[in-house]
Amino acid sequence: MNPPEQSNKPSSPASTGEGPAGRNGVVIPRYGDARSRTRFRTYEVYQRERVGESTEKIKPQQLTSDAYRTDPYPLLEILREYYPCYRDWLANCFWVTRYDDVTSLLADEANFATRSKAWVYGQDDFGRDFGQELVVLEAQAACLKQHTQTVAARLAHTLQAGGGGDLVAQFAARLPLEILVIGWGIPAADVDQFVGDYWSLQRGTSWHPQLQQRGREAWQSLLTYLDGLLQSRRAEPGEDLVSVLAQLTPAEGPVTAADVLRTLLEADHQMLQGALSNLWYLLLTHPQEFDKARSEQRLMKLAYLETLRHSAPVLSAHRFSRHEVERFGRLLPAGALVVCSAAAANRDPRIFKNPNKFIVDRQDLCQREPRGQYRADGLASGIAVALGAPSKHPAIPEDRPPSRYALTRDAVVTAAQVLLDTVGDVRLAAGAEPRLAALTVGEMHTCWSLPVEVTHG
Numbered sequence: 001m002n003p004p005e006q007s008n009k010p011s012s013p014a015s016t017g018e019g020p021a022g023r024n025g026v027v028i029p030r031y032g033d034a035r036s037r038t039r040f041r042t043y044e045v046y047q048r049e050r051v052g053e054s055t056e057k058i059k060p061q062q063l064t065s066d067a068y069r070t071d072p073y074p075l076l077e078i079l080r081e082y083y084p085c086y087r088d089w090l091a092n093c094f095w096v097t098r099y100d101d102v103t104s105l106l107a108d109e110a111n112f113a114t115r116s117k118a119w120v121y122g123q124d125d126f127g128r129d130f131g132q133e134l135v136v137l138e139a140q141a142a143c144l145k146q147h148t149q150t151v152a153a154r155l156a157h158t159l160q161a162g163g164g165g166d167l168v169a170q171f172a173a174r175l176p177l178e179i180l181v182i183g184w185g186i187p188a189a190d191v192d193q194f195v196g197d198y199w200s201l202q203r204g205t206s207w208h209p210q211l212q213q214r215g216r217e218a219w220q221s222l223l224t225y226l227d228g229l230l231q232s233r234r235a236e237p238g239e240d241l242v243s244v245l246a247q248l249t250p251a252e253g254p255v256t257a258a259d260v261l262r263t264l265l266e267a268d269h270q271m272l273q274g275a276l277s278n279l280w281y282l283l284l285t286h287p288q289e290f291d292k293a294r295s296e297q298r299l300m301k302l303a304y305l306e307t308l309r310h311s312a313p314v315l316s317a318h319r320f321s322r323h324e325v326e327r328f329g330r331l332l333p334a335g336a337l338v339v340c341s342a343a344a345a346n347r348d349p350r351i352f353k354n355p356n357k358f359i360v361d362r363q364d365l366c367q368r369e370p371r372g373q374y375r376a377d378g379l380a381s382g383i384a385v386a387l388g389a390p391s392k393h394p395a396i397p398e399d400r401p402p403s404r405y406a407l408t409r410d411a412v413v414t415a416a417q418v419l420l421d422t423v424g425d426v427r428l429a430a431g432a433e434p435r436l437a438a439l440t441v442g443e444m445h446t447c448w449s450l451p452v453e454v455t456h457g
């Protein structure tokens with residue numbers, strides 16, 4: 001008997017029990033078949049690694065230290081230059097720190113996702129976020145455009161009348177909160193309670209157990225309050241955001257207090273305060289750059305953009321792998337937490353010259369590259385993770401309001417210009433030693449106190 005003929009054709013996936021071949025010709029085994037069960041999975045790979053064996057220049061404890069809370073940049077420089085995809089065993093996450101790597105992860109929706117603030121509270125199914133509804137965006141834009149200048153002028157006059165004070169406490173931190181309560185139509189008698197609960201709600205997304213507990217208490221307090229406010233606005237609507245939400249008619253059913261709370265929670269609360277505080281901190285501690293910025297409004301706008309690059313108030317964004325994926329020489333398991341460090345990436349010497357220097361008229365600020373380095377909705381300024389992904393719409397669209405990126409930029413520049421026009425001259429108070437810091441690791445990194453003296457010009 002003759003032996004069977006040998007075929008030169010490879011066996012089909014169906015005949016071998018394997019999955020289909022990939023584009024490069026490599027057969028992809030199905031999860032659960034005999035071949036895949038004999039291969040190492042990601043958790044088995046990491047079990048074979050020894051903690052500290054190849055990262056002797058940095059220890060995971062340093063990333064939660066007080067030194068990192070006050071000045072994260074020295075440690076981030078070590079990560080960026082030596083461990084661009086660092087396995088943090090204590091926090092069970094990966095740190096990515098180079099500019100091109102971070103922007104690629106922020107733009108990669110096929111393999112990575114961003115989880116909501118409600119998810120952090122364990123309430124991902126709670127309410128609906130209507131923050132991207134066109135009428136809501138229009139109401140937010142109208143509020144910022146209408147009230148930024150008047151609120152800034154009132155606060156600046158108070159600062160000027162006292163001959164100075166704390167520029168952060170009396171101006172930069174108050175401005176966003178006053179615009180918030182105006183935009184949401186909060187009655188004057190309820191402002192203090194509302195602002196306190198709102199601040200606790202946002203800080204509760206931290207890892208800190210006490211902050212989380214206060215956030216949960218604020219959640220319940222705000223839910224009760226917003227329920228009454230929503231019913232009131234249904235009876236007597238106004239132009240505030242609660243009235244706008246009350247008049248929505250989504251197919252899934254009427255807007256509830258849970259929806260209002262979810263929309264309030266998911267909105268950015270850090271960039272306007274943090275960017276305005278950091279801008280003034282950098283200007284007052286860099287007198288030559290301050291002289292440039294105050295010479296014309298165009299340069300004040302560039303000073304804001306450089307502030308986002310040099311001292312971003314939101315240091316990082318969290319991305320989660322949708323499935324097992326290989327990146328940067330690492331095999332990331334499904335659900336892996338990847339810390340995309342904007343602070344490290346924005347000072348990457350591969351992208352920016354003299355990255356640690358604050359330069360108002362920096363020539364290499366604008367980078368036009370597809371993966372998040374250039375925004376259609378405004379000039380590039382490094383990575384501003386709190387403002388979301390770059391918009392596909394132009395800076396001044398004809399059929400929709402400007403993006404949060406453009407609105408925040410214009411609000412900060414307007415407020416800064418109003419302050420300058422009102423007080424004439426502003427300088428650090430004698431003996432003042434301001435600094436940037438986070439209240440706890442992972443929170444907004446900004447200037448919390450900035451004592452100044454002002455003289456009307």
